[in-house]
Amino acid sequence: MTKRRSFSDKFKATVALEALRGDRTAQEIAAKHKVHPTQVTTWKRQAIDGLTGVFSDKVRRAEDNEVEVKELHAKIGKLAVENDFLSQGLKR
Numbered sequence: 423m424t425k426r427r428s429f430s431d432k433f434k435a436t437v438a439l440e441a442l443r444g445d446r447t448a449q450e451i452a453a454k455h456k457v458h459p460t461q462v463t464t465w466k467r468q469a470i471d472g473l474t475g476v477f478s479d480k481v482r483r484a485e486d487n488e489v490e491v492k493e494l495h496a497k498i499g500k501l502a503v504e505n506d507f508l509s510q511g512l513k514r
Contacts, residue, residue, distance in 0.1 A: 458488035
């Protein structure tokens with residue numbers, strides 16, 4: 423029995439991009455890279471499905487960053503007020 427081969431993400435991306443270009447068939451790409459044509463098709467489908475996440479994650483991250491910045495500004499304001507209050511109490 424042979425061991426299963428594992429492929430790096432970079433290799434998968436290379437094969438998927440080649441398949442997305444459409445210059446060659448899945449069978450030709452599979453023969454070139456010595457993988458099964460079904461695997462090429464699967465990686466191509468995963469690449470297409472993953473493309474939406476590339477663009478939507480930036481929007482989500484920006485929204486998350488905005489919320490985090492607002493929370494941090496609120497905390498800074500609260501700490502500044504507490505600091506002023508305590509410094510006035512020490513002066514007395």
